[in-house]
Amino acid sequence: MTQKQSMFKGQGKKKTIPPNRHGKAPHVRKGKRAVKPAKFTKDMDADKELTKFINQCNEKKAANLASKEGGDLSILKADVDPSNAN
Numbered sequence: 001m002t003q004k005q006s007m008f009k010g011q012g013k014k015k016t017i018p019p020n021r022h023g024k025a026p027h028v029r030k031g032k033r034a035v036k037p038a039k040f041t042k043d044m045d046a047d048k049e050l051t052k053f054i055n056q057c058n059e060k061k062a063a064n065l066a067s068k069e070g071g072d073l074s075i076l077k078a079d080v081d082p083s084n085a086n
Contacts, residue, residue, distance in 0.1 A: 037044070
């Protein structure tokens with residue numbers, strides 16, 4: 001195993017000075033990256049369309065359940081502020 005020069009007994013890692021970040025947001029590196037595949041095949045395109053269709057159907061079913069009489073779900077509408085209404 002090779003030895004690192006800076007890690008001998010009594011020597012720690014030197015802290016690097018961060019770059020100037022005044023007014024800049026910190027870099028967020030959490031979660032999955034949206035990386036496009038190198039080869040986008042027709043099968044992938046068909047799967048994407050199928051997924052969109054299934055999601056749309058699920059949303060319609062949920063909206064129907066919410067709007068039915070005695071349904072457990074309810075559709076929320078944005079409150080209109082009377083002071084801003086013209």
